[in-house]
Amino acid sequence: MERDSQFWSRRIIWLLLAIATGIFIVVKVKAVMYVSRPALSLYEAVERVPADKIIVVSCNWEPGTRGENGLQTEALIRHCLRNGKHFAIFGWAYPAGPQLGQQIAERLQGRYHRRYGEDWVNWGYKTGQDNMVRAWAQNIPGTVKEDIFHKPITSYPVMRGIRSARDVGLILEITPSDTLGTYVRFVYGIYGTPIGYACTGVMAPEGFPYLDAGQIVGLLKGLAGAAEYEQLLHYRGEALKRMPAQSSAHLLIIALIVVGNVIYFRARQRGEAPGRRLST
Amino acid sequence: MNRTPAGLTALIALAAFAVVAYLGIRYRIFAANLGIWLAAICTLAIYSILYRENVVFRFFEHIFIGLATGYGFYTIITQVLQPKWWVPVAKEGKWYWVFALLFSTMFYTVYSKRFSWMNRLAAGSFMGLSAGLGIVGFTTVLGPQMAASFKPLWTSASPYIVVNNILFFITLITVMSYFFFSFEQRHPVVKGSARLGRWLLMVALGAIFGNTVMGRMSLLIDRLQFLLLQWLQVFGRH
Amino acid sequence: MQARKWAIVATIYAVSGLLGAVALWGLTHLLSPVFRPATGVAFGLAIAASVVLWIGLVAVIHRLPAAVKKRIVVTATFVAGLFYVLEYYLPAKSAVFFWRAHHTNPFSPMIFTVGDAVSVISGFTFFLAAFSLSLVHGKSIAARRPGYYNSIAFFIAFIMMAVFGLWETYSPDTTLIHHIGWIRRVTAHQVYDHLFNSMYVPLTATLFSVLSFYMATAAFRAFRIRSAEAAFMMVAAFVCMLGQVPLGMWLTHSLPLHGPLSHLRMEAMANWTLGVISMAGLRAVTFGVLVGALAISLRIWLNLERGAFFEQEL
Numbered sequence: 027m028e029r030d031s032q033f034w035s036r037r038i039i040w041l042l043l044a045i046a047t048g049i050f051i052v053v054k055v056k057a058v059m060y061v062s063r064p065a066l067s068l069y070e071a072v073e074r075v076p077a078d079k080i081i082v083v084s085c086n087w088e089p090g091t092r093g094e095n096g097l098q099t100e101a102l103i104r105h106c107l108r109n110g111k112h113f114a115i116f117g118w119a120y121p122a123g124p125q126l127g128q129q130i131a132e133r134l135q136g137r138y139h140r141r142y143g144e145d146w147v148n149w150g151y152k153t154g155q156d157n158m159v160r161a162w163a164q165n166i167p168g169t170v171k172e173d174i175f176h177k178p179i180t181s182y183p184v185m186r187g188i189r190s191a192r193d194v195g196l197i198l199e200i201t202p203s204d205t206l207g208t209y210v211r212f213v214y215g216i217y218g219t220p221i222g223y224a225c226t227g228v229m230a231p232e233g234f235p236y237l238d239a240g241q242i243v244g245l246l247k248g249l250a251g252a253a254e255y256e257q258l259l260h261y262r263g264e265a266l267k268r269m270p271a272q273s274s275a276h277l278l279i280i281a282l283i284v285v286g287n288v289i290y291f292r293a294r295q296r297g298e299a300p301g302r303r304l305s306t
Numbered sequence: 307m308n309r310t311p312a313g314l315t316a317l318i319a320l321a322a323f324a325v326v327a328y329l330g331i332r333y334r335i336f337a338a339n340l341g342i343w344l345a346a347i348c349t350l351a352i353y354s355i356l357y358r359e360n361v362v363f364r365f366f367e368h369i370f371i372g373l374a375t376g377y378g379f380y381t382i383i384t385q386v387l388q389p390k391w392w393v394p395v396a397k398e399g400k401w402y403w404v405f406a407l408l409f410s411t412m413f414y415t416v417y418s419k420r421f422s423w424m425n426r427l428a429a430g431s432f433m434g435l436s437a438g439l440g441i442v443g444f445t446t447v448l449g450p451q452m453a454a455s456f457k458p459l460w461t462s463a464s465p466y467i468v469v470n471n472i473l474f475f476i477t478l479i480t481v482m483s484y485f486f487f488s489f490e491q492r493h494p495v496v497k498g499s500a501r502l503g504r505w506l507l508m509v510a511l512g513a514i515f516g517n518t519v520m521g522r523m524s525l526l527i528d529r530l531q532f533l534l535l536q537w538l539q540v541f542g543r544h
Numbered sequence: 545m546q547a548r549k550w551a552i553v554a555t556i557y558a559v560s561g562l563l564g565a566v567a568l569w570g571l572t573h574l575l576s577p578v579f580r581p582a583t584g585v586a587f588g589l590a591i592a593a594s595v596v597l598w599i600g601l602v603a604v605i606h607r608l609p610a611a612v613k614k615r616i617v618v619t620a621t622f623v624a625g626l627f628y629v630l631e632y633y634l635p636a637k638s639a640v641f642f643w644r645a646h647h648t649n650p651f652s653p654m655i656f657t658v659g660d661a662v663s664v665i666s667g668f669t670f671f672l673a674a675f676s677l678s679l680v681h682g683k684s685i686a687a688r689r690p691g692y693y694n695s696i697a698f699f700i701a702f703i704m705m706a707v708f709g710l711w712e713t714y715s716p717d718t719t720l721i722h723h724i725g726w727i728r729r730v731t732a733h734q735v736y737d738h739l740f741n742s743m744y745v746p747l748t749a750t751l752f753s754v755l756s757f758y759m760a761t762a763a764f765r766a767f768r769i770r771s772a773e774a775a776f777m778m779v780a781a782f783v784c785m786l787g788q789v790p791l792g793m794w795l796t797h798s799l800p801l802h803g804p805l806s807h808l809r810m811e812a813m814a815n816w817t818l819g820v821i822s823m824a825g826l827r828a829v830t831f832g833v834l835v836g837a838l839a840i841s842l843r844i845w846l847n848l849e850r851g852a853f854f855e856q857e858l
Binding site for chain 1: 628652660663670740741748752753757760767785788790822823830
């Protein structure tokens with residue numbers, strides 16, 4: 027009987043979560059985000075990249091975190107395409123990253139009249155992690171060799187004059203994992219190349235020490251960060267549209283924690299639940 | 307009571323699904339697009355775990371592992387090995403790159419107890435490279451972090467900055483003192499500092515928890531958005 | 545006595561490291577005329593000679609005693625790590641490198657070659673993962689274990705993705721089906737597109753999103769505020785959760801955007817929590833992690849690490 031009630035109470039909570047989130051996906055509510063300092067800093071860093079340098083959009087993410095990293099990538103690529111900043115998609119942590127970035131850039135390029143090869147390029151996926159990045163920072167064409175379409179990258183106009191990390195104006199590291207450290211150690215630490223960090227919500231608190239030390243120039247925190255960036259671009263994209271659903275989900279989680287604790291303390295008062303304090 | 311055979315149950319379920327799908331597409335409730343339907347079936351199959359462990363979830367889970375392995379397989383061949391190994395060897399005559407293939411075969415001796423020393427040698431070399439990079443990385447990461455930790459505790463700028471810097475300093479020192487495990491913390495100052503550090507660390511853990519919730523919910527919203535707006539086409543095509 | 549022992553060990557490491565580095569450099573210089581591109585018969589002979597040399601070297605090392613093999617592994621680990629350490633810590637230009645044209649660091653040009661080699665070797669070793677998975681699922685099918693049809697599904701998905709991925713790369717417009725019934729034309733690109741965008745991406749995204757449901761259950765059943773510290777943690781979590789979404793921002797939207805009261809706005813409090821207190825706490829943790837990582841790196845580099853992998857018999 028108790029097992030049955032546990033079984034159904036979990037399913038009811040899950041149904042509540044789906045309803046609470048689903049309602050605000052279907053019902054359109056306009057959300058306004060106040061932009062945080064880290065997101066604004068990243069936006070300004072992209073704006074400041076000189077015309078003779080390239081931005082590296084490092085798509086070190088996989089389809090599992092598309093809900094956050096995908097929207098961040100879209101916002102950042104949109105900014106680059108809108109402002110005519112040259113960029114290169116690159117990835118070395120997850121094989122699917124560069125292809126997912128490619129799909130986003132291909133979808134957006136027509137709107138801003140940009141062309142592959144002239145305004146942007148995709149260096150594809152490379153293995154080797156730290157060792158490869160260390161070599162890449164020293165010699166980009168030699169390490170990358172071909173783009174995702176198997177043409178030599180030096181044959182593209184956008185790659186003119188790009189030899190090493192010194193010719194990179196900004197690295198936009200978009201990732202759900204701890205790959206930022208590699209760029210900080212072997213690119214920023216040796217060549218001083220600026221790095222921007224777009225991470226999932228889980229990794230966001232760990233990015234702040236780097237931001238404070240100046241090792242990264244800006245930070246986007248998950249879906250909220252993508253929404254803030256869309257706010258800065260004055261573009262009402264998917265991230266902004268999903269923020270009401272995000273609000274609803276957060277409210278439900280807070281309510282569940284509060285209700286769960288209320289039930290627990292009442293049961294403890296009645297002597298039905300074990301009460302113990304952690305030693306301090 | 308005789309139970310309905312599993313095969314017949316599956317057939318009835320499949321037929322019911324086909325009828326619902328046909329009617330849904332016919333009356334424009336569902337999208338009429340093979341790709342969206344495939345994606346919806348995959349999504350619902352995985353979400354079936356929420357009801358309970360079942361064969362459909364296991365089946366699609368194995369399909370996912372197969373697809374992921376296959377994707378990595380062909381990506382490595384086309385984007386790494388072909389431009390960086392095959393082209394230099396076969397087209398540029400750089401025969402010495404064959405040593406890379408011979409070296410990598412040493413990793414495959416992990417399955418043989420007799421030749422496992424080769425795996426140790428290859429893995430040891432890679433671990434040495436990583437260790438070297440780790441020693442280099444220590445300097446490049448720690449230096450700026452330490453320099454940034456020396457914040458002015460008094461400045462003529464806004465009092466907000468002064469208060470923040472003092473709080474930062476207190477938090478940093480007390481949390482670091484909390485992690486001193488190499489000696490017993492007996493002195494009241496050390497004990498008090500460690501206790502305060504623990505409290506302040508709770509703020510960091512709370513922030514991590516809050517952001518984790520944010521991260522996970524975003525992924526759920528992505529899938530629900532697909533199901534509701536692209537597959538079910540609630541309130542028209544999206 | 546202990547200090548004298550450590551001094552001797554350190555000296556042995558320093559001398560052997562220096563000798564190893566000089567030997568490596570000398571070998572590279574001596575052999576550089578050999579390592580040049582070749583064509584035709586010379587190419588074939590060079591490949592054959594490389595394979596024979598490699599097999600011979602492996603055969604010789606295989607016959608050595610276990611202690612000598614272990615010493616070779618330890619030396620290879622040390623020299624591999626020494627390369628990056630010397631490249632970084634020696635100056636980029638110095639009169640010490642008197643034999644170099646512009647007195648530049650001799651290890652810097654090798655960074656690119658080493659990185660390329662590691663990239664290629666890492667690529668080849670990926671197939672080990674595919675091989676292991678195939679072995680496990682192959683055994684499951686052969687033994688007809690319960691649920692072996694899942695292993696069949698694994699192989700079908702693996703082969704289809706690999707084949708159509710390669711097809712998509714080298715010949716995406718290949719027509720697979722020409723006008724059968726209501727199916728007009730099916731190309732390799734279309735099949736790959738469905739495999740990637742309609743199956744792989746949704747499956748991955750959905751598997752990750754399932755965690756959100758378990759988080760909701762944990763919020764209700766497991767997060768118990770049993771102490772003041774836990775309450776403190778929950779308050780910080782609530783502030784961060786509300787301060788980064790429009791709902792929380794709306795709660796305090798009536799407070800001014802500038803001035804002392806602006807710090808009480810929900811988004812300001814969330815950013816303050818993340819950017820000051822949480823940042824300081826995590827920096828303290830980062831210092832510990834960095835020192836720990838350095839210790840592990842040194843232990844592996846200097847063969848001080850112990851454990852099943854490092855102590856297994858060769």
